[in-house]
Amino acid sequence: MDIRVRFAPSPTGHVHIGNIRTAIFDWLFARHSGGKFLLRVEDTDRERSTQAAIDTLLECMKWLGIDYDEEIFYQSKNAAAHLKAAEKMLLDGKAFRPKVAGPEPAPIIFKLPWYTDDNPDVRIAGPAELQVDPAAPVKISSSGIHFSQLNEKGKSTERSASLAGYHQLKILDSTGKCLFEIEKEIENIFKKDATFEIANSAKLIFQRREIVFKDIIKGELAKPLDSMKDLVIVRGDGTPVFHLANVCDDVEQKITHIVRGDDHVENTYRHIFLFRAIGYPVPLYAHLPMIVNQSGKPYSKRDGDAYVGDFRSKGYLPDALFNYLSLLGWSPGDDREKMTRKEIIDAFTLERVKSSSAQFDMNKLGNMNGQYMAEISPAKFADEIWKVAESQGWTAGIDQVYFAKVAGLMQSRTKLFPQVSAWKFFFFDEYEKDGKAVNKFLQDANVKSAIRKISELIEASSDFNIDVLQKFIRESENLSGIQEGKLNQPLRIAVTGQTTGAGIYETMEMLGRERTLKRLAAIGGN
RNA sequence: GUCCCCAUCGUCUAGAGGCCUAGGACACCAGGUUUUCAUCCUGGCGACACCGGUUCGAAUCCGGUUGGGGACGCCA
Numbered sequence: 001m002d003i004r005v006r007f008a009p010s011p012t013g014h015v016h017i018g019n020i021r022t023a024i025f026d027w028l029f030a031r032h033s034g035g036k037f038l039l040r041v042e043d044t045d046r047e048r049s050t051q052a053a054i055d056t057l058l059e060c061m062k063w064l065g066i067d068y069d070e071e072i073f074y075q076s077k078n079a080a081a082h083l084k085a086a087e088k089m090l091l092d093g094k095a096f097r098p099k100v101a102g103p104e105p106a107p108i109i110f111k112l113p114w115y116t117d118d119n120p121d122v123r124i125a126g127p128a129e130l131q132v133d134p135a136a137p138v139k140i141s142s143s144g145i146h147f148s149q150l151n152e153k154g155k156s157t158e159r160s161a162s163l164a165g166y167h168q169l170k171i172l173d174s175t176g177k178c179l180f181e182i183e184k185e186i187e188n189i190f191k192k193d194a195t196f197e198i199a200n201s202a203k204l205i206f207q208r209r210e211i212v213f214k215d216i217i218k219g220e221l222a223k224p225l226d227s228m229k230d231l232v233i234v235r236g237d238g239t240p241v242f243h244l245a246n247v248c249d250d251v252e253q254k255i256t257h258i259v260r261g262d263d264h265v266e267n268t269y270r271h272i273f274l275f276r277a278i279g280y281p282v283p284l285y286a287h288l289p290m291i292v293n294q295s296g297k298p299y300s301k302r303d304g305d306a307y308v309g310d311f312r313s314k315g316y317l318p319d320a321l322f323n324y325l326s327l328l329g330w331s332p333g334d335d336r337e338k339m340t341r342k343e344i345i346d347a348f349t350l351e352r353v354k355s356s357s358a359q360f361d362m363n364k365l366g367n368m369n370g371q372y373m374a375e376i377s378p379a380k381f382a383d384e385i386w387k388v389a390e391s392q393g394w395t396a397g398i399d400q401v402y403f404a405k406v407a408g409l410m411q412s413r414t415k416l417f418p419q420v421s422a423w424k425f426f427f428f429d430e431y432e433k434d435g436k437a438v439n440k441f442l443q444d445a446n447v448k449s450a451i452r453k454i455s456e457l458i459e460a461s462s463d464f465n466i467d468v469l470q471k472f473i474r475e476s477e478n479l480s481g482i483q484e485g486k487l488n489q490p491l492r493i494a495v496t497g498q499t500t501g502a503g504i505y506e507t508m509e510m511l512g513r514e515r516t517l518k519r520l521a522a523i524g525g526n
Numbered sequence: 527g528u529c530c531c532c533a534u535c536g537u538c539u540a541g542a543g544g545c546c547u548a549g550g551a552c553a554c555c556a557g558g559u560u561u562u563c564a565u566c567c568u569g570g571c572g573a574c575a576c577c578g579g580u581u582c583g584a585a586u587c588c589g590g591u592u593g594g595g596g597a598c599g600c601c602a
Contacts, residue, residue, distance in 0.1 A: 010602045045602060107600050149528080157527055218531075227529045227598085235600040242602045265530065266597040289532080290595075298595075324538095327551095331539055335550045354539080356532050357595065364538060364552045374565080413564040470561090485561035492562060500563040 003035025005257045007068075008075075008246070010042040011053035015060050016306040017360065018261065018291045018299050021325045025288055026259045027066045028326065028348040038253055039068040042075045044245050049076075060308040064318045065341070073253060075245050082240035082248045085278055086233050094277045095233065098143050108234035109143070110244075112164035112225060112273055114186065121211055121272050121282065125224060128208035134200050138171055140182070141195040144230060145169075147204070163189070165226030167207045174202040182206075211269045216286040216350045218262070223269045231270055243267065247274040255283050259350065262287035286350045289329050290357040315388065315417035320369040328358040338371050370415055381414075382407035388417040398427050409502045409510055425496045426510065429518075433497030441490040442523055450480040450487055451494060455520045464513040466505040473505075494523040 007023040009015065030037035039061075043049035061068070086108050089095035094113065097106040116122040132138060133156045136148035146160040169182035180198050188194035212222040233244040240248075246267075250258065258268075265287050275282045293299050299306045311321050323339060332339065332347035339347070376384070382404040389395050395403075406426045414420070425431040441447070457472040458464065477487050492504045495516055501507060508516045 008602095012602075042602065048601085109600095151527065155527085159528070221530075223530060229598085232600050237600080239600085241600065246602085262531075263596060264602095267602095269530090287531090292595085294537090296594085327538065329538090333540075335540075337538090337551055354532095358539090359537060361537050361552065367552055370565085415564085474561095483561095488562050498563095502563080503560085504562065 003033045003256050004254055005030045006038040006040045006255055008040040008042050012048040014307040015057045020308050024325050031345045032348045036069040040073040044075050064322050082245050085248050105236045107232045107236045109230050110233045111230050112162040114164050125208040125210045130204040132201050134202050138198045138201040142189050162230045169206040171198050171201045172203045173200045217353045218355045247271050251280045257284045259286045292357055292359050316369050317372045320372040324365045324368045329354045378408050381411050385420045389420045437493045437499045441493050446480050447490050450476045451520055466509050469505045469508050495519045
């Protein structure tokens with residue numbers, strides 16, 4: 001079989017981390033199996049769909065290296081086919097237009113089929129009974145069954161469902177007397193539009209049927225038909241509804257496997273009927289567990305970090321994010337975590353996807369990103385980080401060769417590209433200083449005089465390199481009675497304004513004699 | 527409320543009835559390397575939600591309880 005899967009986002013906002021994870025799993029499955037990965041933009045909600053959202057989606061996919069096969073399929077362009085399918089169902093008696101009061105046109109409603117003997121997805125679950133509120137009549141018509149149930153506290157709640165779930169229905173009153181038998185009236189209901197209102201109903205007994213499918217990830221999933229309703233497939237205004245469009249397009253695109261978030265499980269039960277009604281084999285399903293945020297809640301608009309673009313602008317590497325996301329709800333089965341794209345593709349199977357939800361962990365992503373960062377070649381690192389500095393707008397007049405040297409010094413302690421902004425002290429005399437650290441380390445008179453001594457030693461020397469700098473610092477420490485090494489941190493703050501960074505001797509050497517002396521003089525005083 | 531789903535360290539996970547005294551990773555703690563910082567190395571802390579059942583044997587199978595999530599639109 002030629003495997004064909006699709007990623008079908010609706011472009012109504014930014015792509016968030018859950019969406020893109022779905023795309024990643026779809027893509028991984030397609031690439032692993034040698035099938036096709038198709039992109040379908042579900043833009044039937046014309047009011048909320050925007051071109052900007054489509055653009056950012058495409059950009060995020062490209063950034064993460066998720067490529068797609070064939071042309072992008074725009075759902076809105078296939079509306080005619082959706083409507084045609086609905087008309088056909090109307091003609092075949094699989095759908096109907098309810099009578100509506102008022103001038104607005106009626107929608108088209110798909111009717112869950114009454115006769116399901118030839119439908120392998122429907123099975124008999126056994127006899128069932130439901131207590132109903134005798135105060136409210138049970139209403140039965142071609143548009144379904146309507147009744148009220150009493151809860152423990154005696155509160156009455158209304159329910160309606162498709163007739164399809166109520167085979168062999170008998171309605172009994174409180175004495176057990178049968179008031180209605182559905183099999184006797186079913187022809188009248190469907191062919192002659194007969195309606196019934198049965199007062200004093202106390203109990204419904206019927207043969208329960210359920211719709212079943214085998215999910216590749218979750219295993220066998222079933223839902224009783226008596227808890228399902230017929231569904232609108234075309235709105236009163238004549239536009240197709242998601243369910244119809246989605247299924248028609250899957251048929252159109254010859255989709256064989258549907259891999260999507262498990263918030264769609266309930267839709268699947270209905271879509272299976274739609275596939276059958278259209279006469280297309282039901283695809284195989286795999287429902288992915290959700291990703292929840294760091295508080296364990298589903299992602300919502302409030303989770304600023306959820307947008308894929310944010311990860312990019314914060315400096316995360318696409319390969320790191322991809323790798324991390326692939327491990328959310330899936331694992332190769334051994335202890336590997338950091339894996340190349342190819343290793344992930346080779347190891348990926350839907351059967352190994354977990355069925356419980358996974359919590360997003362920034363710490364782990366950060367660690368993963370660090371591992372990828374450490375692998376970047378110095379040249380590429382210098383190149384990438386230059387671009388970031390450029391976008392931060394402070395590269396004018398900076399020598400790129402010198403910049404590359406600084407990058408080489410700083411690479412091992414850079415976790416995220418935007419941290420480059422802390423390097424300005426290498427290039428400018430104006431830079432941010434950590435005021436607290438200055439107060440803490442540079443107030444002591446003895447330290448100041450020791451720093452002054454170092455300046456003198458540097459000035460008197462013709463050499464300026466790591467070795468002599470280290471020697472001078474030790475010498476000054478000894479002269480001032482300061483423990484060896486204790487001058488390092490004050491010096492760092494004096495020349496960089498920061499408490500962290502590369503080795504202090506290397507940093508001073510990189511800065512050069514002139515700048516170093518100038519900054520030391522500003523502290524030690526002369 | 528009804529229906530559906532889920533449940534192993536704080537987090538991501540390994541685990542297909544005996545290889546489990548439950549393994550790995552992140553985080554955390556301690557020590558070491560780096561005369562700073564980061565990296566790195568070593569060690570430590572730390573979980574089968576609960577109750578029953580099946581079995582010689584259960585994290586694993588079954589039932590129930592609890593907890594969490596999802597779906598119940600002329601949104602997608």
